[in-house]
Amino acid sequence: MLDSAVVAPHHAAKIVFNDHSVAEFKFIWLRDSCKCQLCVHEATGQRLLDSNSLDLNIRPKELYINDRGQLEIIWPDASQQEKHRSIFDASWLYRYGQCFMENTYEQQDVERNRPPKELWDREKIKKQFPKLSYTEFQSGDAGLRKWLEYIHIFGIAVIQGVPTQNQEEVREIVNRFAYVKQTAYGLTFDVLAEPKAAHLANTGRYLEHHTDLNYREKAPGLQLLHCLKSEVLGEGDEEAAGGKSFFVDGFHVAQWLEDHEPAAFHILTSTPLRFQIKMDGKRYSQLWPVIALDSHGDLAEIHYNNRTSGPLQAPNNVVIPFYHALKKFVDKLRDPASELVFAMSPGDVVAFDNRRVLHGRTAFNPRRIARHLKGCYVDIDEAYSKYDSLL
Amino acid sequence: MLDSAVVAPHHAAKIVFNDHSVAEFKFIWLRDSCKCQLCVHEATGQRLLDSNSLDLNIRPKELYINDRGQLEIIWPDASQQEKHRSIFDASWLYRYGQCFMENTYEQQDVERNRPPKELWDREKIKKQFPKLSYTEFQSGDAGLRKWLEYIHIFGIAVIQGVPTQNQEEVREIVNRFAYVKQTAYGLTFDVLAEPKAAHLANTGRYLEHHTDLNYREKAPGLQLLHCLKSEVLGEGDEEAAGGKSFFVDGFHVAQWLEDHEPAAFHILTSTPLRFQIKMDGKRYSQLWPVIALDSHGDLAEIHYNNRTSGPLQAPNNVVIPFYHALKKFVDKLRDPASELVFAMSPGDVVAFDNRRVLHGRTAFNPRRIARHLKGCYVDIDEAYSKYDSLL
Structure with a gap:
């Protein structure tokens, strides 16, 4: 009035x-x-x-x-x-x-109807594991909204019991709210052990915590991975066969760094690092700080992938401080207390904010594990436009 | 050595x-x-x-x-x-x-093999109109490289004589170097006069200079428009029928602003403006400065679309200065001396850097002009990865 x-x-x-x-x-x-x-x-x-x-x-x-x-x-x-x-x-x-308003400067908040994000470590996420069944996901807008809300709040959500007959089922999930984002890897991509791997993801090698496609002008915001097959073959300890997936809330670790190691936080937010890859004769290359902030100083994006980072190009007085700062950040990332770890089962679809949650996989023995994931990317602003329309 | x-x-x-x-x-x-x-x-x-x-x-x-x-x-x-x-x-x-190096701080330049960009106004672009024939474009890597080089240097390139039988021919052009970037408008979209238009582009109305999709988290870098039909019907002056396309080098205008009106330049580079649209019940919204600079202070992106800009949300002491600064920028944009204007002919494909070159169209009488363009977007870093591989 x-x-x-x-x-x-x-x-x-x-x-x-x-x-x-x-x-x-x-x-x-x-x-x-x-x-x-x-x-x-x-x-x-x-x-x-x-x-x-x-x-x-x-x-x-x-x-x-x-x-x-x-x-x-x-x-x-x-x-x-x-x-x-x-x-x-x-x-x-x-x-x-x-x-x-007098004495205020508050921008209209487009996210005002969304609940706050919740940063998590291992203990917290175990208590509130953000999962739902495929049946619930498919049950109208309520299921879709719940799933998108998990992604907004935790940066990760799991749908269990997704059919595996159709290898491209992950596209059907995306088509419920948007469309698949194509990349140089295609509309969808396979993660499986291959004898002559063109990409390190396709070996049994340990894959450290990372975010994907940091070498693009904008890293895809949402990634989905659909487990089509995961069998332990032969005799012996299942644990020893390896191949578990793990996820870490990069925002939680960055927040920890800001609280406990502000100098390291400052260096990682202000030093651009080059990410690069060569693919089919083409070179992709982009500069990102490991922790990117928005204009308010709030956490915006995490960019970290040891496999694709290029030589640091910075003033010499920043080189050693940068390595020290990165070590503090990565040690905390790799702290088991930060990690959500689980073995993906056939029918699981894990969706996560690729600019917030880092993912990786423990090494596995390709003779003991038959593993096949189908993945794709989505523009996350499309996901949030849909989410906001359901609030 | x-x-x-x-x-x-x-x-x-x-x-x-x-x-x-x-x-x-x-x-x-x-x-x-x-x-x-x-x-x-x-x-x-x-x-x-x-x-x-x-x-x-x-x-x-x-x-x-x-x-x-x-x-x-x-x-x-x-x-x-x-x-x-x-x-x-x-x-x-x-x-x-x-x-x-002692006393230097020069980052390795990934663009080092590319020729410098050339900013242009009407006079300059008329002398070096960046066009090639479809035959030349199709003639192996040299044609593709020439086209990509035009886009890099001028932010715009025209291919003439592209077949119009296949309405989706524009996708074939993109598939030579990358893949089409899907958006909420589909893989490709039509620009034509429609009786009940769901988008202002699909009326005969004058469309002011603008960049597309400023309300997305990243505006598409490359846009292609393929003219399938453009006929002047009935009697009378062809000029009066309207429907000409025009393009302006936003970097040239921004550079002019920095040189001649540095205070206005500062305001447009530092004041975020909200761009927003509602589509199918979903709302897209993003903040951008009209002129976005990179961390070196170099021109990075132009964001301007009068039709989708939201209410300015800024401290009150910036409101009137912002409108003054915007007027200086837009007046220069609309100065005929800045514009490349031409009537697209069937078979023309115009490709332009949507984050550098603004586009628009003069009003036309849909009873006099039968006009049909087919458009699509591409991630411009894919285009430049291909271009760099050909250098």
Whole structure:
């Protein structure tokens, strides 16, 4: 509800809301936000008003609270045919006016309906293992929402009991909310032991914690891995056969680093490291800090893959500090207390935020383990657009 | 060529090259860069050496220039089985040592083989119109390279005479070097006049200069538009029928702004603007500065679309300066002296860097013009990986 609306100095309207908060809206901003049919295309919701055509010194002809409690402004537009009457609901002004409130500067939060993220270590994730059955996942919007919510909160979610007859089933899962993101590895890719591996993932070798495709201009946000086959062959200890998957919440480790080793945190957030790979005669190369922050200083992306990192290119006085900082970060990553470890069973689909959760696999003996995963990537903003639409 | 290599203070080897330049390489960096078969997987080129396992205080057991002029280091590794001998070519050290040269801090430049970009306005681009025939484009690597080079240099290239029988021909063009990037609009999309348009592009309306998909986490880098049909119907002035395409080099305009209006340039590079759209019940939303710079302060991306920009959310003292700065930028964008304008003919494929070159279309009368474009997007780093492989 609006208590009052008056013209204020400095080209602004001063609005008092009924909770006594006060915001000043610049006239040019109000005119530019006009939602009338001349300014917004009704069918598409896209803006017709060309901001650039506005008089930057525009002032309202009339400005008042109308009898429905809305702010109403009549503008002195150039032509009579295009006389604009802007009508703003109190709730809209209150929401978008947060950044104009006295003593506040709060951006409208697009994620405001989402629950907070929860960073985790081994103990925490074991208590709240984010899994659901394929039946539940398939049961309408509620199942899809639950799964997407797990991914938002924990950066990882497991669907159990996904059919394995169709090797491309993982695409059907993605098609429920978006589309598969193609890469140079194809629409989907196989992870299995191969005699002549073109990629280290396709050997029985231990794969350290890593994020994928750091050498691309934007690493894919969401990765899905569908276990089609995982059999222990022959005699002997199953544990010794190896091949377990592990996942670590990179945001949790980065947060730990910021809290306990702020100098190391600073170096890893400010030193770009080159990631690179050669594939089919093509070279991919990109610079990323190991811990990328957004403009608010919040954790945005983790980039770490020992196998594809290039020689550090930095001022010489940063070289040794960088190695020390990286060691603190990676030691904590590899601490068993950080890890979620489990043997993927046929029918498991693990989906994880590839820019938050690092993944890896213990070594395995390809003569003892027959293992086949089918994977794919998805633009994670597509996943979150769908998630937000279900909230 | 190496003149000398000696152990220096502060855990480094001091190398003098035969052009008298001097670089200091930290031991940990040299050990981490070892290219021996124990450290790098021969078949895949991926690193086997786990940086995190290294002794951060490692020192060479022996360090000398061998009889082939290479730097050779023998390391005192823990186990005798894994004794490492690192061999570095002088040229490799020289290239990667730029950042360790005294008084220099130059990163290895992955784009070093590419010609410089050329920013353009109307006069310049008219003299060097970056076009080639479909026949030339199809003539092996040389044609593909020429086309990709145009895109790198000018941010735009036209192929003429592309067959129009197959409406999806644009995918064949992309498949020569990469794969189509799917979006919520599909693998390809149509731009044509429709009676009930779900998107403003599909009306006869004037479309101002814009970049596409600013509301995604990463706007697609490369866009292709294939003109399948463009006929002027009925009597009267062809010019009056409208429907011409225009393109503007956003980097040129941004550079002009930095040179002539540095305060406006600063505001547009530092103020995030929200871009948003609702589609099929889903909301996409992303913050970008209109002019995004990289960490060196070089132009990286342009984001501007009047139709999808949301209410500015910024401290109140920035609101009016932002509108003034934007007007200076957009007025220059719309200056006819900035524009490349032409009527697309059937068979034309225009490809452009969607994060550098803004595009638009003059209004047209859908009763006079029958117009059909087929478009698609591509990850531009895929295009440049291919381009670099052809240099």
